[in-house]
Amino acid sequence: MKVRDIMATNVSFVDPSAKIPDIAILMKQKDIGSVPVVQNNQVTGIITDRDIIIKVVADKKDVNQTTAAQIMTADPVCIEESSDIDQAADLMAEYQVKRLPVLNKGKLVGMIALGDLAIEHIHVDEAGEALSGISKGITH
Secondary structure, eight states, X not given: OBHHHHOBOOOOOBOTTOBHHHHHHHHHHHTOSEEEEEETXXXXXXXXXXXIIIIIITTTOOTTXXXXXXXXXXXXXXXXXXXXXXXXXXXXXXXXXXXXXEEETTEEEEEEEHHHHHHSGGGHHHHHHHHHHHHHOOOO
């Protein structure tokens, strides 16, 4: 099975200049835990709800002045939509991430999450392997 077969296609994203309150509101409205940062049709970063807590709130930064570019994880791990889902699980485990932006020729076309792998009964093994890798911590 390919990533494109189970990825979410209605992906919300933000510009690097987006302010933290707007990003948090988007996450709440869409019930999502991460948002890709896109500039010139390229994924340049990703922001998670955890990033907002750790990099803004805990560091006592001004939420109204802090931008996506200031807290995003730059150059996130992405996957092509034509990749096999076992490759997605391997990347999640290797890089300790639960979500991957999905690309088609470099352009954002979807997101795949660990939960997407788990929902597909046939891919419980891949989800379990990814979760096991994520739980172990980065080893490289």
